[in-house]
Amino acid sequence: MENFSFVNPVKIIFGKDTIKSLSKEIPAGSKVLITYGGGSIKHNGVYDQVIKALSAFDFYEFSGIEANPHYETCMKAVELIKEKNIDYVLAVGGGSVIDATKFIVAAACFKGDDPWDILSKQARIERALPFGTVLTISATGSEMNSGAVITKAETHDKLAFGSSKLYPKFSILDPEVTYSLPLKQVSNGVVDAFVHVIEQYVTYPSQAMIQDKFAEAVLVTLITEGPKALETPRDYDVRANLMWASTWALNGWIGCGVPEDWATHRIGHELTALYGLDHAQTLAIVLPGVLSVLKDQKADKILQLGEMVFGIYNNMSKDERIDETIRAIIHFFEEMQLKTRLSDYGLGQEAVDAVSNRIKERGWKLGEKENITADVVKEILTLRM
Amino acid sequence: MENFSFVNPVKIIFGKDTIKSLSKEIPAGSKVLITYGGGSIKHNGVYDQVIKALSAFDFYEFSGIEANPHYETCMKAVELIKEKNIDYVLAVGGGSVIDATKFIVAAACFKGDDPWDILSKQARIERALPFGTVLTISATGSEMNSGAVITKAETHDKLAFGSSKLYPKFSILDPEVTYSLPLKQVSNGVVDAFVHVIEQYVTYPSQAMIQDKFAEAVLVTLITEGPKALETPRDYDVRANLMWASTWALNGWIGCGVPEDWATHRIGHELTALYGLDHAQTLAIVLPGVLSVLKDQKADKILQLGEMVFGIYNNMSKDERIDETIRAIIHFFEEMQLKTRLSDYGLGQEAVDAVSNRIKERGWKLGEKENITADVVKEILTLRM
Numbered sequence: 001m002e003n004f005s006f007v008n009p010v011k012i013i014f015g016k017d018t019i020k021s022l023s024k025e026i027p028a029g030s031k032v033l034i035t036y037g038g039g040s041i042k043h044n045g046v047y048d049q050v051i052k053a054l055s056a057f058d059f060y061e062f063s064g065i066e067a068n069p070h071y072e073t074c075m076k077a078v079e080l081i082k083e084k085n086i087d088y089v090l091a092v093g094g095g096s097v098i099d100a101t102k103f104i105v106a107a108a109c110f111k112g113d114d115p116w117d118i119l120s121k122q123a124r125i126e127r128a129l130p131f132g133t134v135l136t137i138s139a140t141g142s143e144m145n146s147g148a149v150i151t152k153a154e155t156h157d158k159l160a161f162g163s164s165k166l167y168p169k170f171s172i173l174d175p176e177v178t179y180s181l182p183l184k185q186v187s188n189g190v191v192d193a194f195v196h197v198i199e200q201y202v203t204y205p206s207q208a209m210i211q212d213k214f215a216e217a218v219l220v221t222l223i224t225e226g227p228k229a230l231e232t233p234r235d236y237d238v239r240a241n242l243m244w245a246s247t248w249a250l251n252g253w254i255g256c257g258v259p260e261d262w263a264t265h266r267i268g269h270e271l272t273a274l275y276g277l278d279h280a281q282t283l284a285i286v287l288p289g290v291l292s293v294l295k296d297q298k299a300d301k302i303l304q305l306g307e308m309v310f311g312i313y314n315n316m317s318k319d320e321r322i323d324e325t326i327r328a329i330i331h332f333f334e335e336m337q338l339k340t341r342l343s344d345y346g347l348g349q350e351a352v353d354a355v356s357n358r359i360k361e362r363g364w365k366l367g368e369k370e371n372i373t374a375d376v377v378k379e380i381l382t383l384r385m
Numbered sequence: 386m387e388n389f390s391f392v393n394p395v396k397i398i399f400g401k402d403t404i405k406s407l408s409k410e411i412p413a414g415s416k417v418l419i420t421y422g423g424g425s426i427k428h429n430g431v432y433d434q435v436i437k438a439l440s441a442f443d444f445y446e447f448s449g450i451e452a453n454p455h456y457e458t459c460m461k462a463v464e465l466i467k468e469k470n471i472d473y474v475l476a477v478g479g480g481s482v483i484d485a486t487k488f489i490v491a492a493a494c495f496k497g498d499d500p501w502d503i504l505s506k507q508a509r510i511e512r513a514l515p516f517g518t519v520l521t522i523s524a525t526g527s528e529m530n531s532g533a534v535i536t537k538a539e540t541h542d543k544l545a546f547g548s549s550k551l552y553p554k555f556s557i558l559d560p561e562v563t564y565s566l567p568l569k570q571v572s573n574g575v576v577d578a579f580v581h582v583i584e585q586y587v588t589y590p591s592q593a594m595i596q597d598k599f600a601e602a603v604l605v606t607l608i609t610e611g612p613k614a615l616e617t618p619r620d621y622d623v624r625a626n627l628m629w630a631s632t633w634a635l636n637g638w639i640g641c642g643v644p645e646d647w648a649t650h651r652i653g654h655e656l657t658a659l660y661g662l663d664h665a666q667t668l669a670i671v672l673p674g675v676l677s678v679l680k681d682q683k684a685d686k687i688l689q690l691g692e693m694v695f696g697i698y699n700n701m702s703k704d705e706r707i708d709e710t711i712r713a714i715i716h717f718f719e720e721m722q723l724k725t726r727l728s729d730y731g732l733g734q735e736a737v738d739a740v741s742n743r744i745k746e747r748g749w750k751l752g753e754k755e756n757i758t759a760d761v762v763k764e765i766l767t768l769r770m
Contacts, residue, residue: 001399001400001621001622001625001626001629002400003399003400003401003403004397004399004400005396005397005398005399005406006396006397006399007394007395007396007397008393009392009394010392011390011391011392012389012390012391012392012641013390014386014388014389014390014391014641014642015386015387015388015389015642016388018388018390021390175386207622207625207626208625208626208629209602209605209606209609209610209626209630210602210603210606210626210629210630210633211629213598213599213601213602213605213606214598214599214602216598216602217594217595217598217599217601217602218595220598221594221595221598224594225594236386237386237592240386240592240593240642241386241592241593241594241595244386244593244595244596244642245594245595248595256397256399257399257400257625257629
């Protein structure tokens with residue numbers, strides 16, 4: 001096991017009818033900004049529950065945060081915060097709203113010249129406004145970590161940042177609020193969480209038994225409960241297990257003391273930034289390519305994944321078991337109604353070239369061995385045309 | 386899954402050669418009290434590493450904290466804290482030293498008449514001195530939770546308490562410091578951690594898939610790595626996995642949203658208080674009795690334990706699989722060199738009567754269904770004579 005240092009101070013409030021408890025979590029007298037997305041919370045009852053719980057507070061609203069949230073949108077919220085002297089933010093939504101809120105609370109306190117430096121130059125975040133979240137989509141894990149991804153619409157840059165100042169003070173996870181989600185968002189969320197775990201698990205062995213078994217626990221939960229959520233959307237325990245699995249997929253604990261990859265995410269972000277694909281769609285395309293091209297380097301962990309998660313441990317050869325495991329992943333993505341090839345989204349050679357050129361321009365070397373260069377990215381994406 | 390609310394703010398610093406980092410964790414200028422036990426840390430190099438790391442601090446020492454730490458001992462440390470105006474405590478040891486330190490930092494700030502009320506009346510803890518830990522024995526999980534157990538030597542009362550004010554600020558877990566432990570302490574630690582998980586897992590099904598699989602992950606790690614630690618005491622990864630497993634066995638996360646039992650611990654504490662048995666010895670005696678007497682109520686989870694942890698899932702009847710699982714637990718305890726019957730420790734009917742009388746006096750009804758009365762305790766212990 002590798003050395004590590006870790007803390008995660010987020011308070012989780014989980015279960016039915018828990019949104020009302022947010023009034024006890026936000027300090028009395030706070031001037032609150034509620035951030036949210038396109039307004040679906042006004043149709044599923046979440047907005048009403050939040051407003052009722054905030055009745056004793058002075059609050060404002062900022063809506064219209066898009067998927068793959070834009071820097072430009074976030075900066076409008078920052079203006080509102082300054083204008084109204086907001087001192088607490090409540091994000092009500094999924095990963096996009098929470099990611100945007102992390103950038104907003106950091107940018108509102110940023111003392112440098114240009115808040116874009118937080119993303120482009122990883123400028124240090126000295127202070128941020130406190131914020132809590134009411135989660136409405138199980139997917140990104142942003143509700144229990146301190147990282148976020150923001151896109152500059154102007155330049156198609158989709159970049160990640162993080163800071164220990166950006167943990168939510170609390171996150172309210174009521175699985176019932178996910179009943180009314182469009183099935184596409186359920187599928188995307190399950191696949192996103194699945195790939196989060198894979199990025200922290202399918203690298204090389206580091207004898208971290210607890211972390212490996214926790215990762216396998218989350219993966220088995222996702223492949224078991226994910227398809228059920230599409231068939232029986234109002235099954236509470238299915239939704240509860242998926243919500244908790246998605247949080248654990250990226251709350252940091254399973255990544256303690258083990259190598260991490262993240263190549264699939266980095267390549268996927270470029271596909272989203274250039275062509276507007278959903279985040280999960282990009283992951284479903286890229287991951288099988290990463291595992292195929294890196295199959296020698298990742299052999300031990302792909303075999304472990306096959307055995308412990310997909311039950312692939314018969315007397316096939318190792319090579320056959322690796323291939324069978326990659327096929328099982330593709331089958332799972334398809335079962336979750338996601339297409340897994342560039343051509344399924346009308347993309348071809350030009351996308352392969354464009355993404356690998358972006359990686360080359362940035363000089364990135366991705367993956368746990370930092371050996372996925374632009375040329376390797378081209379090989380990966382060519383396999384997924 | 387049941388509703389829950391949870392946070393665990395402890396910073397974990399894990400790995401080789403990490404004790405030196407404590408100088409960065411304790412606020413500069415703090416007046417530190419180091420608490421420790423019988424002095425083994427002076428022979429295994431831990432004391433020297435701690436003193437070196439604290440060279441820039443003004444510090445005092447309080448040694449002599451015994452196993453099953455005494456209220457009377459703790460109160461001497463409280464006197465020293467007041468006399469020297471200590472404002473930070475560093476616990477260097479295993480669960481006993483850390484538990485004692487939790488009581489010490491609470492009692493040092495206690496405004497009531499009698500600090501014993503913290504235990505006997507669960508008096509509210511409004512404030513406590515901050516403290517960190519350097520863990521030297523993998524066992525109790527006290528390094529990452531906010532609870533503790535203290536014994537009043539005068540009256541043989543062994544009682545638990547806890548408070549959100551009692552999380553360590555940080556805990557340093559260097560698996561190498563456990564190489565030199567007596568094998569008996571290794572055995573005790575593994576069995577203690579094993580039973581911690583069982584208390585949060587073998588109750589009744591609550592469809593909490595993640596928590597169940599995490600519990601199984603910790604149990605499998607303990608039964609796989611525990612015996613190896615006795616055979617090859619200086620295997621780093623074995624020690625690292627046991628250390629992390631023991632922490633996870635009682636850091637609260639696996640107990641989120643599931644019922645909890647704790648009858649084995651409550652009965653075991655009485656055996657320790659009355660007859661001085663090691664904590665783990667009492668658990669190894671009591672647990673098989675609890676599972677045997679409650680086998681109908683706990684049937685589903687005993688079967689799940691048998692299948693997922695001990696690989697018992699052939700075509701035996703359910704009753705046979707339950708009995709086989711209880712036998713597997715006893716076998717594991719014996720493999721870890723612990724005796725599992727009262728008679729192994731020279732105890733008989735008088736102990737059965739004495740413990741069940743204490744439970745009757747206290748009016749306790751134990752277990753996840755609160756149906757383990759003094760009479761049931763007598764039945765449990767009679768099975769374990």
